[in-house]
Amino acid sequence: MAMWIQAQQLQGEALHQMQALYGQHFPIEVRHYLAQWIESQLWDSLELDNPAEEAKAKRLLESLVSELQKKAQLQGGEDGFLLKIKLGHYATQLKSTYDRCPLELVRCIKHILQSEQRLVQEATNASDGGQAMDSLSQRHQQINQAFEELRVSTQDTESELRKLQHSQEYFIIQYQENLRIQAQLSSLSSLPPAERSQRETSLQSKRATVEAWLTREATTLQKHRLDLSEQHQKTLSVLRKQQTLILDEELIQWKRRQQLAGNGGPHEGGLDVLQSWCEKLADLIWQNRQQIRRCEHLTQQLPLPGPMEELLSKLNADITDIISALVTSTFIIEKQPPQVLKTQIKFAATVRLLVGGKLNVHMNPPQVKAVIVSEQQAKALLKNESTHSESSGEILNNNCVMEYHQATGTLSAHFRNMSLKRIKRSDRRGAESVTEEKFTVLFESQFSVGGNELVFHVKTLSLPVVVIVHGSQDNNATATVLWDNAFAEPGRVPFVVPDKVLWPQLCDALDMKYKAEMHSGRGLSEDNLVFLAQKAFSSGSNNPEDYRSMTISWAQFNRESLPGRNFTFWQWFDGVVELMKKHLKPHWNDGAILGFVNKQQAQDLLLSKPNGTFLLRFSDSEIGGITIAWVAENPNKRLVWNLLPYTTKDFSIRSLADRISDLNHLLFLYPDRPKDEVFAKYYTPPLSKAVDGYVKPQIKQVNPEPSGAASTFMDQTSSPSFSHPSSCVYPSMTDTMLDPDGDFDLEDTMDVARHVEELLRRPMDVLCLSLPLTLSLSRSLSLSL
Known part of the structure; x- marks a missing residue:
């Protein structure tokens, strides 16, 4: 409701723009009386292009109608009678309008709320006055002033054009009067000499006066036309500058974002x-174009000596070029197709014409076609070397009609069910793999403006996409996409990126990728980045300055091991991201994982x-692995022990928090935080009473006692126990299962669930006899009944 309170304080043009957001599609009274309810709903959580969201949108519509009906019933007294009827009518109207397309209601309300927020923000910036405005606000102010x-x-120019038209009409009337006088003079020959002489003198005098006026007025008209042409030239110059600012800077920046x-x-x-700016441009360009065409018509009606025809012809060509550039540049991809595109998998995309509503393109809805093209084909298209779309x-379901959404004023085409059936690959260069080959989805359409007066064939290319046929290719394809997105330059030749x-x-x-996957502001610290630099460059330096001027090549990034x-x-890095995203995100955001530590x-x-202090670090030799390192007392000296790295498979069986809870010798999370203080909120609650007479078994992490280690810091067990695959401990390189980095090879790990099942089926005495045999495998699992 706070937003609506602020919106009601708007004044002048801002208030007018706010009021223009409402109409029959969504009455302003509904916004007013349901302000609190509207602003409390999670409109942004719904994906407008996802048909699966329609059920949620339907529930929101029903709730809106219900709230409106409740509000209507609360109105009483004489003053509230009419309001009660009106709100009830709006409830019925909204139900009827959006019942078959509830997502359109969501689109409408999202547009209203976003527009209100923008208007309020602009008004707030303007009212700050003495406060320094940021560069964005200054740029927006510059655009609005222009x-x-x-x-x-x-x-x-419209006013001057009307004056010119009136002057020309009067000139033509006087010209006709002059012709009439000449006709009268010609007819005098039939009159008697005395009468003819008298009338001839009068007509000659009158004709001389009219002709003198016509001569002067012709010069005035010609000057008026030239002055008007100069004004149009100045206006076109400002229009071109404004359009360049919006299309070549603001729109390009939006595409970069x-x-x-x-x-x-x-x-x-x-x-x-951007759409509001482009629509203003379209409106102003069209008005000036119509004015220039009217000037041409006036010139044709009354030709006068001078350069007017050439001037107007050039003005007409210039303004047609301006509107052509505007229309072709504002055909954009609002929602990009996925950049890693798997064959036979459904995907979506949305294209939008930012000036479609203003130019009434929707009166004859155009159809958009999508095709996938190679990098070479994209280059040919941009160079105009190819006139047809190879x-x-x-792509299945690759045709879509553009729809006009009156509530938001947008003209767009939503491709909801496209699927790439097959792909034709080109010859690859050198060491390039299929996951380094880039394609793009080309969207093209044709439509007319001004009753077929102007016809435009428009095309736009998606961001580069990498086509894969199996999920195992996703990792390398994502690397190609990340490198391209990060280092592509505006206006490049498709799809050139620097090699270093x-x-x-x-x-x-x-850091951007990591923070996005963690959904938090905690990204990669400078220490984390130094660790990554050491890994990328095989360097031992801990000084960040040593890496600032170093370059990394694509081959070092994702071609060479x-x-x-x-x-x-x-x-390696992507394995860490996937592990964190799927299982350890809360712990990273809590600061519980150091991670990037060798x-x-x-x-x-x-x-x-102190003994029992532990930390969590990512495995150096295992993709997507994390290990627990802790310090413990040995009879001879203190040692740091490391558990076999956990992977996604392990955490799908038992969570990290529960595993840490199971290990009693882990006491403090580095540097000195009690482990329960950090992890207790993530522990799985203990099992309650038996179900149907059965007690459900539990999987529990238990560490075997490392050789030579004091038993005080280990779980107290009377005999070795069958251990979990990821519970091996090692302080040094004594175990043959260790790799040169001290991490384990997981290829020989055993399926925990299978062993649990086998153990549960054996008699207890057999189970006990089998336990010592498990020591050689360094696996442990405790069963709690």
Whole structure:
């Protein structure tokens, strides 16, 4: 409701724009009386292009109608009678309008709320006065001021044009009068000489006066026309400058934000503001074009000596070029297709014409076609070397009619059920793999403006997409997309990206991706980035300055394996991201996971801490693995122990918090936080009473006692127990199962669920006898009944 209170304080043009948001599609009275309810709903959580969201939208519509009916019933007394009838009528009207298309109601309300927020923000910035405005506000103010100048100049030329038209009409009347006088003079020959002489003198005098006036007026008219042409030239110059600012700067920046959103950057906003600017441009351009055409018509009606025809012809060509550039540039992709595109999988996209509503394109709704083209085909299209759309694959359901949404004033086509049936790949260069090959989805359409006066064939290309046929290719395809989104330059030749970039540039891209996947502001710290630099460059330096001027190539990023490993830098990093996203996001956001720490660093951190202090770090040798390192007392010396890394498979069986809870020797999370203080809120509650006479068994993590370690810091057990696959402990390289980095190879791990089932089926004495045999496997599992 706070937004509505602020919206009611708007004044002048802002108030007029706010009022224009409402109408029969959504009455302003509904906004007023249900302000609190409307602003409390999660409208942004619904995806307008997802048909599966229709049920949620239907419930919102029903709730809106119900709230409106309740509000109507509460109206009483003489003053409330008419309001009661009106609100009841609106409830019925909204139900009838949106019952078959409830997502349109959501679209309408989202547009209203976003527009109100923008108007309130602009009014707030303007009222600050003395406070320094940020660059965005200054730029918007500059654009709005230019629009005001254009509006005034267009009104001035309209006024001058009307004066010119009136002057020309009077000139023609006087010209006709002159012709009439000449005709009268010609007819005098039939009159008697005395009468003819008298009338001839009078007519000659009158004709001389009229002709003198016509001569002067012709010069005035010609000057008036030239002055008007100069005014139009000035207006067109400002229009072109304004259009360049909006299309070549603001729209390009929006597209760049949209591209970075593919890497996890802030969701691109401001499209409605861009549309309002483009619509103002379209309106002003069209008004000036009509004025120029009327000038041409006046010139044809009354030809006068001078350069007017050439001037007007050039003005007409210039303004047609301006409107052509506007229309073709504002045919955009509002919702991009997925950049990693798997064959045979349904996907969606939305294209929008920002000036469609203003130019009444929807009166003859155009159809949009989508085809997938290769990088080479995209280059040919942009160079105008190809006049027809060749395809590199087959997309099903690739035709869609543009629809006009009156509530939001948008003209768009929603492709909801496209599917890539097949793809035709080109010859690859050098070491390039299929996951480095880029395609793009081309959207094209044709429509007319001004009753077929102007016909436009428009095309727009999606962001680069990488086509895969199996989920195992997703990791490398994502690397190609991330590199392209992060380092592509505006106006590039498709789809050229630098082969090398500065390390800090890649750090920004990785941090953006990481924060987006964690859904929090906690991204990668400088220490984390130093760790990643050490891994990428095989360096031991801990100084961030040593890496600022270093460059990393695409090959180092995701083509060449890390030294001593069978995976690339990106594959390791992406494995970490996937593990965190699926299982450990809350713990990262709580600050419980150090993560980017190597084995030696972990040892240095822990040896200065009390026994039982532990930390969580990512495995160096395992993709998507995380291990627990802790310090414990040994009869001879204190040692840092490490558990076999956990992976997604392990956490699908038992969560990290529960595993830490099971391990009694883990006492303090580094540096000194009691573990229950950090993890207790994530523990799984203990099992309640038996169900149907059965007690459900539990899987519980138990560590075997490391050789030579004091039993005081381990779980107290009378004999070794069958251990979980990920509960191996190691302080050094004594175990043959350790790899050179001290991490375990998980290829020989055993399926926990299968062993639990086998153990439960054995008699107790057999179970006890079998336990010592499990020591050689270093696995432990405790069964609680």
